[in-house]
Amino acid sequence: MSLFDQLARKQRKTSFYSSPQMMMFNDNRVLLDQVPLFSRFMKATEPFDIIRANIIIQSILNKKAIEEAYSEQKKEKKNSKKKESEEYMNGVLETLNYMPLEDEKIFIPIFPISLNRIYSKDYEKLSKPPYEALLHNYEAVVVDPFDTYGSDIYNTYFTKLVLIKKTDLGAAYYDYDSDAIYFVNHQGRLDGKLCLFDKYLYHPNYNHIIKRITPVVDAYYRESKEDVERLLVENKLISSKLILKIKSDEAHKYSLIYGDNH
Numbered sequence: 001m002s003l004f005d006q007l008a009r010k011q012r013k014t015s016f017y018s019s020p021q022m023m024m025f026n027d028n029r030v031l032l033d034q035v036p037l038f039s040r041f042m043k044a045t046e047p048f049d050i051i052r053a054n055i056i057i058q059s060i061l062n063k064k065a066i067e068e069a070y071s072e073q074k075k076e077k078k079n080s081k082k083k084e085s086e087e088y089m090n091g092v093l094e095t096l097n098y099m100p101l102e103d104e105k106i107f108i109p110i111f112p113i114s115l116n117r118i119y120s121k122d123y124e125k126l127s128k129p130p131y132e133a134l135l136h137n138y139e140a141v142v143v144d145p146f147d148t149y150g151s152d153i154y155n156t157y158f159t160k161l162v163l164i165k166k167t168d169l170g171a172a173y174y175d176y177d178s179d180a181i182y183f184v185n186h187q188g189r190l191d192g193k194l195c196l197f198d199k200y201l202y203h204p205n206y207n208h209i210i211k212r213i214t215p216v217v218d219a220y221y222r223e224s225k226e227d228v229e230r231l232l233v234e235n236k237l238i239s240s241k242l243i244l245k246i247k248s249d250e251a252h253k254y255s256l257i258y259g260d261n262h
Contacts, residue, residue, distance in 0.1 A: 146188025
């Protein structure tokens, strides 16, 4: 069993399943059934999968909010000036989460950039073909937000994750609710989850956590398992007892496979 697996099994209880992130998921998971591509996320149980599901949920909620705001503004347009209409729509957009992308704002990551431009700037097109069809039937134009926007999708207002390090391989993020470091590749998929604060670590210290986990992340990207283990203990992120137990289990397994004299 790998170090990451052992840490996940021995992690003390976290606040994730009572967090706003979990509440967001429980209150809105039914929306995921609107698009078959994402319906599998309805059964998400792991924190990272729930974080991903919430990105999709917020995309759907943003789409609905923009469409409803435009519809309302369209009704009032006869009595409103163009400038007033733009100010109204901009006011609505300011309340929504988004992903900054160069000079664009991606409000609906389940849509490609071209459609996001319409929803953030060219709302009038929503009442004209072929875009008016998006109001009721948009399954055909949906994209995988993780394939499309990569690991950067997590470094946005759609999540509570904190970016620790970005590399050629991907990026490392920390989540305060699940007390875990997530190593994400460029396809937006999880390469590894490093759970902190095991049950043998008495009186865990949560202060200055980003500063303490940064050297661990650096060691991970150097592919130095020994440094990762040492730094986890030195920075009081896991207990020395657990590391000793893991090393003992590894030594025992090695002995069973190769014998004591190998």
